[in-house]
Amino acid sequence: MRAAVGCRGSRDVGPAVLRVADVTYSVGKAGGLRVLDRLSLEVKQGEILGVFGPNGCGKSSLLNVISGYARPDSGGVELLAGTETRLSYLAQDYAETLLPWFRARTNLLLPVRYRGGSRQEAEAALAEVVSFFYDPVDLRKFPYSLSGGQQQILALLRCLIQQPQLILLDEPFSAINLHRMFALRQRLALWAKQRKIAMMIVSHNLDDLMVVCDHVLAVAGPPLAILADVETPFAHPRSREDLCSSEMIQAKTAIYSST
Amino acid sequence: MMSARLPPRGGSWLVTSGVGFLAVLAVWQLVCLITVAGKPLVNPLFLATPGETAMAVKAWAASGDLLWDATDSLRRVVYGLALAMAIGLPLGVIFGLSEGAQRSTRGVMDFLRSIPPIVVYPVSQLILGPFDASRVGVVVFGATTVIVLATSEGVRNCSKVRQRCNRLLGATWRHVVTSIVLLESLPAIVVGIRTAVSLSVIIVVVTEMLVGAKYGLGVRAAAAQSTSATPTLYAVILVVGIIGLGLNVLLVRLERLIGRWKFAC
Numbered sequence: 251m252r253a254a255v256g257c258r259g260s261r262d263v264g265p266a267v268l269r270v271a272d273v274t275y276s277v278g279k280a281g282g283l284r285v286l287d288r289l290s291l292e293v294k295q296g297e298i299l300g301v302f303g304p305n306g307c308g309k310s311s312l313l314n315v316i317s318g319y320a321r322p323d324s325g326g327v328e329l330l331a332g333t334e335t336r337l338s339y340l341a342q343d344y345a346e347t348l349l350p351w352f353r354a355r356t357n358l359l360l361p362v363r364y365r366g367g368s369r370q371e372a373e374a375a376l377a378e379v380v381s382f383f384y385d386p387v388d389l390r391k392f393p394y395s396l397s398g399g400q401q402q403i404l405a406l407l408r409c410l411i412q413q414p415q416l417i418l419l420d421e422p423f424s425a426i427n428l429h430r431m432f433a434l435r436q437r438l439a440l441w442a443k444q445r446k447i448a449m450m451i452v453s454h455n456l457d458d459l460m461v462v463c464d465h466v467l468a469v470a471g472p473p474l475a476i477l478a479d480v481e482t483p484f485a486h487p488r489s490r491e492d493l494c495s496s497e498m499i500q501a502k503t504a505i506y507s508s509t
Numbered sequence: 510m511m512s513a514r515l516p517p518r519g520g521s522w523l524v525t526s527g528v529g530f531l532a533v534l535a536v537w538q539l540v541c542l543i544t545v546a547g548k549p550l551v552n553p554l555f556l557a558t559p560g561e562t563a564m565a566v567k568a569w570a571a572s573g574d575l576l577w578d579a580t581d582s583l584r585r586v587v588y589g590l591a592l593a594m595a596i597g598l599p600l601g602v603i604f605g606l607s608e609g610a611q612r613s614t615r616g617v618m619d620f621l622r623s624i625p626p627i628v629v630y631p632v633s634q635l636i637l638g639p640f641d642a643s644r645v646g647v648v649v650f651g652a653t654t655v656i657v658l659a660t661s662e663g664v665r666n667c668s669k670v671r672q673r674c675n676r677l678l679g680a681t682w683r684h685v686v687t688s689i690v691l692l693e694s695l696p697a698i699v700v701g702i703r704t705a706v707s708l709s710v711i712i713v714v715v716t717e718m719l720v721g722a723k724y725g726l727g728v729r730a731a732a733a734q735s736t737s738a739t740p741t742l743y744a745v746i747l748v749v750g751i752i753g754l755g756l757n758v759l760l761v762r763l764e765r766l767i768g769r770w771k772f773a774c
Contacts, residue, residue, distance in 0.1 A: 319673060339677055347674035351692045351768070363688075364679035412678060 264295030266330055267416050267448045268316065273325035275315050285311040287473035288325065293416065296446035298439060300459030300466035300482075302505060308474035309452040310342060313418045316450070317341075329416065338414035340422055344405035348393040354404055355389035361412035375411050383407060383437050386430075398425040403434065410441060417442070419451045423458050435461040436487040443486050456502060461488050466501075468508045478508035534559055557740040562747060565740035569729070577724040579752065585641060585713045585725070586706070586756075589648025593705060597653045598698070601660020602686060605694070611661060618654060626651030626712050630719065644716040651712050652705035659701020663694030692767075699764040706756045714749060726752075 275286040285308040293299055301309050314320040316327055317339040329336050341347065348357050355376070356363075362372040380389070386407070387400045396404065402425045409417050422438075423431050439462045442449050453459050459466045460482050468478040483497040492498060541558040543550040557565070569575045604611040626647050633646040667690050672680075675689060691698075717727025726749050733741035 317677065337677070339674070341670075341674065343670050346668055346670045349671070349675075349689060349692075352688075360675065360680075360688075361678050364675075364681070364684055408678070 266292050267295050268293040269328040271326045273322045275322045285472045293448050298449045298463045300463035301452045302466050303469035307471035310420050313420050337416050338409040338412045339418040340409050342420045345401050350393050354391050358408050379407050416448045439486045468505045480504045557743045561740040562743040565744035578726050578729050581724040582713050582726045585644050586709045589645045589709050592649045593652035597656030601657045602664055604661035605664025622654045639721045648709045648712050651708050655705045656701050660698050663697025664690050667693045703760050710753045
């Protein structure tokens with residue numbers, strides 16, 4: 251089964267920033283496991299899309315193909331945003347992507363350094379992100395003296411510093427403790443909504459997606475197939491009470507029953 | 510509770526290594542003292558006592574030659590190493606990043622490394638003349654291949670995930686080299702440079718023993734041999750050892766300074 255999915259209704263979203271058209275992708279050499287089979291989907295500006303599915307169904311492969319880490323066998327991935335920094339990707343091996351010889355602060359500001367930004371620009375970006383997320387990590391430390399969860403937050407915030415139009419997140423909260431996580435999820439959704447950044451979040455934890463996403467694709471595979479496209483209720487930021495409401499439970503039931 | 514075992518820092522080196530040095534000194538002195546049937550076990554012509562050696566070092570220093578010998582030898586080593594690094598580091602990075610460059614040059618590099626550098630000395634003299642330039646040339650020849658090999662291996666073993674992700678974050682190739690690859694392969698590069706230092710000291714001393722130099726540790730060794738000044742011979746060995754050791758310790762310290770992030774956890 252395949253489906254072309256966009257954001258429906260009167261939601262406050264703009265033109266498409268990502269178009270995946272008829273993409274087929276196999277792992278390994280020719281004749282390997284077919285993970286994506288003529289898959290199509292679309293993500294619009296400011297839209298937050300969740301992808302919920304079991305382990306090994308091809309969720310991460312989809313993000314790898316979109317980000318350019320992996321090359322599809324056939325079909326096209328089109329990034330339609332106009333600015334130069336278009337795409338940011340938090341992969342599952344986030345810890346290895348940090349640079350252990352730089353302190354957390356320098357790591358966080360790498361995108362500014364890479365684009366040749368000024369000191370003032372870096373200071374401004376840092377202040378904005380750090381205050382928005384309530385000062386989440388000790389920026390004077392080296393990455394490997396941070397906890398796994400703090401490393402993950404650092405890598406996530408580094409994606410935001412990059413100021414992309416589309417952010418791909420692969421299990422972005424997997425190492426972050428529950429106590430911290432709720433506020434982080436709320437703030438992340440708010441950040442994206444305020445700046446009209448599109449996000450595509452892959453997870454096998456449905457609650458993550460219910461708090462952050464506008465709608466959730468229930469998927470199975472391989473090859474990855476979209477079983478249902480369910481809208482999540484309430485405006486951002488969503489509260490703990492929203493998560494326990496009957497509307498939310500109804501939406502979750504719709505997702506679970508489709509898998 | 511587990512406590513991580515960290516390499517020792519700071520001044521403790523002299524204390525812990527001092528025990529070993531004292532032991533060697535004691536054995537040396539003992540061998541000199543042993544007599545068999547009224548005759549010393551080892552002919553004094555072959556082996557000077559620690560005391561005689563110390564006196565020889567003192568006389569050597571007092572004459573002012575020690576300073577000149579040591580600085581001239583060190584200068585040759587440092588010039589040669591600096592040039593070897595200037596050539597070897599960029600080449601090593603290129604070979605490490607490019608599989609093609611690595612494969613097409615592997616045979617040549619192995620061939621060059623198989624040539625004992627001293628063999629090149631006559632050719633070096635022919636081209637660069639009988640003075641310092643030819644000695645430095647041999648050092649460059651010997652040290653460059655060592656540094657290229659260590660650097661390219663270090664760079665090749667760097668995390669591909671890290672480079673790929675940072676490319677996506679906007680890093681240019683210049684950033685990948687200066688902010689990522691060189692720092693990640695630093696430990697391997699330092700090992701290469703330490704090997705190159707030892708090799709350079711050997712090359713400089715040997716070339717000095719052969720011909721032409723006025724001052725140099727090798728010059729002093731050759732002179733002492735021709736006059737059968739055994740204590741001076743041992744004094745030269747001692748000083749060459751101390752200089753080599755000093756350079757190595759200096760490099761380890763430097764690596765620890767640059768790579769302090771490794772010890773910060």
